[in-house]
Amino acid sequence: MERQGKEQKGRGNDFRKTAKNGRAQKLNTEEPRAATGQGKEATGPGGLYRIQYNRKRCIGCGACAELAPERWIMNEKDGKAILLHGRGQGHIFRSTVADLNRPPEDRICPASAIQVQD
Numbered sequence: 001m002e003r004q005g006k007e008q009k010g011r012g013n014d015f016r017k018t019a020k021n022g023r024a025q026k027l028n029t030e031e032p033r034a035a036t037g038q039g040k041e042a043t044g045p046g047g048l049y050r051i052q053y054n055r056k057r058c059i060g061c062g063a064c065a066e067l068a069p070e071r072w073i074m075n076e077k078d079g080k081a082i083l084l085h086g087r088g089q090g091h092i093f094r095s096t097v098a099d100l101n102r103p104p105e106d107r108i109c110p111a112s113a114i115q116v117q118d
């Protein structure tokens, strides 16, 4: 009898924990909906972006490396940018990045060497 009582007590606690977790999940699922509805102009919920870099066009200003050092570094030899994790042939390099915000490098590159696609 006592054992059954303890088990029931334990089950009750688990149930309460589950109920609390269920509430927390409900709240979490509602937040992105609200954010999506509000922020059409802003950044959105994030996603995958394709970056294409034309190294031939780069004039070596360093703006991309300054703005997004996690994606760009400057080559000390020729002074041009290097797209980290970029793959490609010749002077065209591509990389796919997962980010909350759209990478802004294409807007700041004065030589139009960077293109970003959703």
Ligand code: SF4
Pocket: 057, 058, 059, 060, 061, 062, 063, 064, 065, 080, 081, 108, 109, 110, 111, 112, 113, 114
């Ligand atoms: S912003 Fe454009 S021009 Fe400047 S270093 Fe980067 S790729 Fe080259």
